[in-house]
Every structure is written in structure tokens, then in C-alpha cells.
Amino acid sequence: MYTNRLPFIVFLLVVSVCWAQENDFIRGKVLDSNTGEPVVFATVRVMGKAKGVITNMDGSFRLPKEYMDATDSIEISSMGYESKEVSRALFADNIILELKLTPALLVLDEVIVKERKRRVLRGLTAREIVHKAIENLPLNVPRSSYSYVGYYRDYQLYNLDYLNLNEALIQIFDRGFEHSDYETTELGLFSYKRNSDFLIDTIGLKPYDYKSGHKTISDAFLDSYGGNELVILKIHDPIRNHDKNTFDFVNVFQSDFTRNHTFNREEDQILDGSYLYHISFSSSIKEWDVKGNLYITKDSFAIHGFEYAVFYNTKRINNGIDLLFETKLEYKRKEGKMYLSYHSMNNSFRLVKPPKLKLEQTILDFNRNQLVLEFTNDLEEESALRLANYDIRFNGQKLKFKAIVHIGNEVSLIPDVQNKRTRNLFRELIYSVNSDKIKSGDLIVDIKNVKDENGNVVNEPEYENRKQFREFFVQELQLGSTTIPRDDFFMDKGKPIFVDQPIKRPENFSDYWMNTPLKSIED
Incomplete structure (x- = not known):
């Protein structure tokens, strides 16, 4: 229920090949004879039986062959259309029989x-x-x-x-x-x-x-x-x-x-x-x-x-x-x-x-003293090389980087070791990783506006x-x-x-x- 959080919801015959064989059923599709559009929710009744079906959103229906073999015809009716009978002989296995209903005319005498x-x-x-x-x-x-x-x-x-x-x-x-x-x-x-x-x-x-x-x-x-x-x-x-x-x-x-x-x-x-x-x-x-x-x-x-x-x-x-x-x-x-x-x-x-582009893992490269970010997809060059798109913090303090290298799905951030605070922070980060003392939340990697080659933005959900x-x-x-x-x-x-x-x-x-x-x- 939607609650008050919102103050509020002539037949022409054509055949087409069936997409899949269903040996126990025959299929049909009911269409408007003028527009060719599906007639949705039309009633399809097996003559001589108390049972029938309603057409689907595409106008299609299916009926058991055993019912169809025991009857001469079916009847189709729908609001605003002329009701018609269709002979059983027109149906065949493994085809969809298209039936076009004629809109009813409002003709009244004087x-x-x-x-x-x-x-x-x-x-x-x-x-x-x-x-x-x-x-x-x-x-x-x-x-x-x-x-x-x-x-x-x-x-x-x-x-x-x-x-x-x-x-x-x-x-x-x-x-x-x-x-x-x-x-x-x-x-x-x-x-x-x-x-x-x-x-x-x-x-x-x-x-x-x-x-x-x-x-x-x-x-x-x-x-x-x-x-x-x-x-x-x-x-x-x-x-x-x-x-x-x-x-x-x-x-x-x-x-x-x-x-x-x-x-x-x-x-x-x-x-x-x-x-x-x-x-x-x-x-x-x-x-x-x-x-x-x-x-x-x-x-x-x-x-x-x-x-x-x-x-x-x-x-x-x-x-x-x-x-x-x-x-x-x-x-x-x-x-x-x-x-x-x-x-x-x-x-x-x-x-x-889930986002199509995500940061998959963060790697500390000891040999080159770089922070390597590995993404799920290959990145678009211009956004990947923009330093302003990366905000890296260790123990709450921001690391500054002087250069960036992009290859495929990887970005390597080179720290500005000429900056004393950054140099000390990076050394502390290396020590914490080496001594296995780093904890969840110590290193925060915040990335924005980075795109992959298909234009997907990092961490942006679909x-x-x-x-x-x-x-x-x-x-x-x-x-x-x-x-x-x-x-x-x-x-x-x-x-x-x-x-x-x-x-x-x-x-x-x-x-x-x-x-x-x-x-x-x-x-």
C-alpha cells in the first residue's frame, strides 16, 4: 500500500516463427487491426469450456493443445473491440498466430x-x-x-x-x-x-x-x-x-x-x-x-x-x-x-x-617509495593524472605528492619528500606497514572525479x-x-x-x- 508519506495507480491472420518449441501448448498474439499494437488483457476463452486466459503485455497467450484439440474455436473479447471467434484449424504447432481485433464502432440508430x-x-x-x-x-x-x-x-x-x-x-x-x-x-x-x-x-x-x-x-x-x-x-x-x-x-x-x-x-x-x-x-x-x-x-x-x-x-x-x-x-x-x-x-x-569503477587495492612500493593505487578498470588519462583528485591521509594528516604516473589501471603517487612533514609521515607509514602495526582507518584514501576509459566515475554507483x-x-x-x-x-x-x-x-x-x-x- 502507498501510505500517506505520499499524499497520493474483421480478423487478419499472420504467422511468425515461435522462439521456442512448447509441445504441449499453442500460442497466439492479439493485436489492434488499426495500429498493430498489442491488445493487453484481452480475454481468450476456449469454446465449450469454462476456462480461459488473459493476454499478456505483448498481446500473447498460450493454450493447452489438449483443450484446443477438443474444441472447434476460441473466442476473444476486449473492451472497445468486436468480439470474434477463431477456428481451431488456423492454429499450428511451433508458430505464433497473430490475430488482429477490430475496434468496435459506436453506431446507434436515431x-x-x-x-x-x-x-x-x-x-x-x-x-x-x-x-x-x-x-x-x-x-x-x-x-x-x-x-x-x-x-x-x-x-x-x-x-x-x-x-x-x-x-x-x-x-x-x-x-x-x-x-x-x-x-x-x-x-x-x-x-x-x-x-x-x-x-x-x-x-x-x-x-x-x-x-x-x-x-x-x-x-x-x-x-x-x-x-x-x-x-x-x-x-x-x-x-x-x-x-x-x-x-x-x-x-x-x-x-x-x-x-x-x-x-x-x-x-x-x-x-x-x-x-x-x-x-x-x-x-x-x-x-x-x-x-x-x-x-x-x-x-x-x-x-x-x-x-x-x-x-x-x-x-x-x-x-x-x-x-x-x-x-x-x-x-x-x-x-x-x-x-x-x-x-x-x-x-x-x-x-x-555497484560502481563499475572502484579502487581494488592500495600498494606501498618500498623499492620506489611510491603509493600505488590499483583500479578495477583501465583509467582515462586526463582525470587519472590530476593530483587534485587524490586525497591521501595517514593518521589524519594529508600526504603531499609531487608527481603521478599512470599506466593502464594503475596510478603511482610519488611523495614530495622535500616537504619535511610529508617525508616524516611517509617514513612513519613505511615503518607501520613493515612492523605490521598499521590499523584499519590509519590510512585513508579518498578519490574523486577519476574516470575509466568508458567514462565511469570512481565509486559512483549506477x-x-x-x-x-x-x-x-x-x-x-x-x-x-x-x-x-x-x-x-x-x-x-x-x-x-x-x-x-x-x-x-x-x-x-x-x-x-x-x-x-x-x-x-x-x-
């Missing part, structure tokens, strides 16, 4: 247009629509127990490449709207893996550290509530946690959201042939701008989609970062109630990496901006049972998902699969 105008004149402003959606939450979300099985993952994104990808199949048991999600919802782990096919960076895997500053979210603090990554993600769902302080500026959704934002009514959106209210909202406090969207059904004022992003405003871009935090979630109707379809959350963070993602995609909604089973396989929500958690696979475990993305968004 009677409907007049009716819409009358409705607007009667009053539903953007704020009133949002008020009604919040008021109707108890009617639109399930009050009784249910469960759903889904694919969870967390990863980092750097230069369009996925890093440190963790994946899991998880069943979530929810007691319903009137029960606390954090306190009463149970999580059952079917399987997990740290995907070694993707780059693993141990520095990026370290926890956030605000004391050393080695890994931080600039100007924000991510509170875990004592939970693991999935628990953190679930807390940032303001619909399920409507009466809890989720994140700024949403705060408590049912009481604070409409006070903290301004709203505008945009052109209606289409999903599966139905029209939805599209409400954009914004807020601006100090250095941050908030932008977002709500998609609300017209018949019952049920919230179908929620998008929320916090940006640095144009007056201040922090370390090259403009987007600080973003969350997107979608709900779908089933038997008259709205159930989660997917939830994606990401935040920018800064990683401090700063790397990345994005951290946590995502959950529902594969199957289960409404048959109204009670949560008593079992010992439930996850310890206070421990990491991937460390010493109980695992229990159901008999139909093969019905679920991990929708692993391609290694790069550009693949």
Missing part, C-alpha cells in the same frame, strides 16, 4: 440517440454515475462464498525484457463481500516455479530497503500489511476492499474516492455488444497527477473496469521516471454478480547497482529504473460450493509465495496452466 440525449438532459453526470456505482456495490458483488483458480505471477521489466519471473497456480476462497478480504480469504497453492528460462538478477530480487537506499520506490512506501506479494496485490483492489484504506488518493473507496477526484463522462465503451459508461477521473496534489478510468454497466451500475495511475507532473520527473504507480482490474458478470477477471499492478522503483509487476488472472470461477473447506494446505499469507509453502494439487490439476509470456515484449 431512436437510441434521442433516448441517450433525454437521459443526459435528465441528469446523470459523471459524478452521479460513480456515486450510483459505489452505492450499488452491495447489490453487484457476491455476498456468499465462492472460489476461483488463477494464474499468478510477479516479475520485473527492464528495457522491455522480463526479469525474475515467478509463477504460480493458486485457488482463492472468498467468503463474500461482507467479510474482510485480508482477514478471511484463504489461498491454496497448486504449484509454483521461479522461471529459470528468464533472466534472474539477484540484486533486483532483494527486498525494498529504505535505510540503505539500495532499492526504493521514490517518494512512496509499499506496505505489505505483513503479507506476501499476492496479498499486496489483493489489497490494491478497491472494489473488493471498498471499506478499507487501499491506496492514495483512493483511500477508502466507498467514502473518499468521489471527494478526492474530479470526473468526466467520456464516449461510451462497448464490450460483448453492450454499452458501458466510460468515466474518466483525475486529481492533482503537489508533484503528482492522478489519471484513471471507470467502466460501469448501464443496467445495474456495476463496476466492470477500474484503471488508476499516479504520475509525476511535468514540473518534476524523478530520475527519469514519470509513472510512479498503476493498477488495472476487470470484473465480469456471472449469474447476476460481478467477479474478478484479472488484476495487474505495477510500480516504478530505483535500483542502486542507478537503474525498473518496474515491478504483480498480476493475477482468473482461469476458472467456481460457484458450486458456498463453504470454504477446512484444510491445512492453505498458504501462510505472511510468508513469501515461493518459500516453504504447503502445496496441494487437485485431481483435475491438468485443467490449469501457466500463461507464461514471451521473454521480451518485442518477441
Whole structure:
């Protein structure tokens, strides 16, 4: 959670060669027919089955061959696009089938247009629509127990490449709207893996550290509530946690959201042939701008989609970062109630990496009466030969040098023995080293502005901006049972998902699969 430390987040068919053979799966990629851009978070459903997947950030998806071999087609749908069926016969092994969705057009006949105008004149402003959606939450979300099985993952994104990808199949048991999600919802782990096919960076895997500053979210603090990554993600769902302080500026959704934002009514959106209210909202406090969207059904004022992003405003871009935090979630109707379809959350963070140029060792050359500094890389000549860049002190007193020699990654400092104090200090240093009496801290070597041949400055750390993602995609909604089973396989929500958690696979475990993305968004 971001606390108040920040007052705040027609089909055209093309085929391409698959980057790796996956004998058990077929792959596809959903693109916008006009722009060619990926259609992110589109629903891909196997016809005749109650299961499906959500497209990845690159628009890709994968489906088990055994499911595809048992069906004639799949259905793809996404907000603002025409839903389409795609024949199973178009898919083949070891290729990625590119499917281009057509944007839906808002075409209304004259009677409907007049009716819409009358409705607007009667009053539903953007704020009133949002008020009604919040008021109707108890009617639109399930009050009784249910469960759903889904694919969870967390990863980092750097230069369009996925890093440190963790994946899991998880069943979530929810007691319903009137029960606390954090306190009463149970999580059952079917399987997990740290995907070694993707780059693993141990520095990026370290926890956030605000004391050393080695890994931080600039100007924000991510509170875990004592939970693991999935628990953190679930807390940032303001619909399920409507009466809890989720994140700024949403705060408590049912009481604070409409006070903290301004709203505008945009052109209606289409999903599966139905029209939805599209409400954009914004807020601006100090250095941050908030932008977002709500998609609300017209018949019952049920919230179908929620998008929320916090940006640095144009007056201040922090370390090259403009987007600080973003969350997107979608709900779908089933038997008259709205159930989660997917939830994606990401935040920018800064990683401090070790300097590329460092002083490796300091050597006292007795034969030449020189102090030799050995660096990790070959040095750039001009900065290496500047005496002002070296401050060498022994027992708190500064040594003076009259000359400097640079060869490769070494710098030899020649003391000014004509200076009596320096001559005596250097003799004392030699004696201390020879007699093994020198102690840590006696000799202080302070170097600044020295560069290597690639322009790296000595002891200057590297700063790397990345994005951290946590995502959950529902594969199957289960409404048959109204009670949560008593079992010992439930996850310890206070421990990491991937460390010493109980695992229990159901008999139909093969019905679920991990929708692993391609290694790069550009693949």
C-alpha cells in the first residue's frame, strides 16, 4: 500500500516463427487491426469450456493443445473491440498466430440517440454515475462464498525484457463481500516455479530497503500489511476492499474516492455488444497527477473496469521516471454478480547497482617509495593524472605528492619528500606497514572525479529504473460450493509465495496452466 508519506495507480491472420518449441501448448498474439499494437488483457476463452486466459503485455497467450484439440474455436473479447471467434484449424504447432481485433464502432440508430440525449438532459453526470456505482456495490458483488483458480505471477521489466519471473497456480476462497478480504480469504497453492528460462538478477530480487537506499520506490512506501506479494496485490483492489484504506488518493473507496477526484463522462465503451459508461477521473496534489478510468454497466451500475495511475507532473520527473504507480482490474458478470477477471499492478522503483569503477587495492612500493593505487578498470588519462583528485591521509594528516604516473589501471603517487612533514609521515607509514602495526582507518584514501576509459566515475554507483509487476488472472470461477473447506494446505499469507509453502494439487490439476509470456515484449 502507498501510505500517506505520499499524499497520493474483421480478423487478419499472420504467422511468425515461435522462439521456442512448447509441445504441449499453442500460442497466439492479439493485436489492434488499426495500429498493430498489442491488445493487453484481452480475454481468450476456449469454446465449450469454462476456462480461459488473459493476454499478456505483448498481446500473447498460450493454450493447452489438449483443450484446443477438443474444441472447434476460441473466442476473444476486449473492451472497445468486436468480439470474434477463431477456428481451431488456423492454429499450428511451433508458430505464433497473430490475430488482429477490430475496434468496435459506436453506431446507434436515431431512436437510441434521442433516448441517450433525454437521459443526459435528465441528469446523470459523471459524478452521479460513480456515486450510483459505489452505492450499488452491495447489490453487484457476491455476498456468499465462492472460489476461483488463477494464474499468478510477479516479475520485473527492464528495457522491455522480463526479469525474475515467478509463477504460480493458486485457488482463492472468498467468503463474500461482507467479510474482510485480508482477514478471511484463504489461498491454496497448486504449484509454483521461479522461471529459470528468464533472466534472474539477484540484486533486483532483494527486498525494498529504505535505510540503505539500495532499492526504493521514490517518494512512496509499499506496505505489505505483513503479507506476501499476492496479498499486496489483493489489497490494491478497491472494489473488493471498498471499506478499507487501499491506496492514495483512493483511500477508502466507498467514502473518499468521489471527494478526492474530479470526473468526466467520456464516449461510451462497448464490450460483448453492450454499452458501458466510460468515466474518466483525475486529481492533482503537489508533484503528482492522478489519471484513471471507470467502466460501469448501464443496467445495474456495476463496476466492470477500474484503471488508476499516479504520475509525476511535468514540473518534476524523478530520475527519469514519470509513472510512479498503476493498477488495472476487470470484473465480469456471472449469474447476476460481478467477479474478478484479472488484476495487474505495477510500480516504478530505483535500483542502486555497484560502481563499475572502484579502487581494488592500495600498494606501498618500498623499492620506489611510491603509493600505488590499483583500479578495477583501465583509467582515462586526463582525470587519472590530476593530483587534485587524490586525497591521501595517514593518521589524519594529508600526504603531499609531487608527481603521478599512470599506466593502464594503475596510478603511482610519488611523495614530495622535500616537504619535511610529508617525508616524516611517509617514513612513519613505511615503518607501520613493515612492523605490521598499521590499523584499519590509519590510512585513508579518498578519490574523486577519476574516470575509466568508458567514462565511469570512481565509486559512483549506477542507478537503474525498473518496474515491478504483480498480476493475477482468473482461469476458472467456481460457484458450486458456498463453504470454504477446512484444510491445512492453505498458504501462510505472511510468508513469501515461493518459500516453504504447503502445496496441494487437485485431481483435475491438468485443467490449469501457466500463461507464461514471451521473454521480451518485442518477441
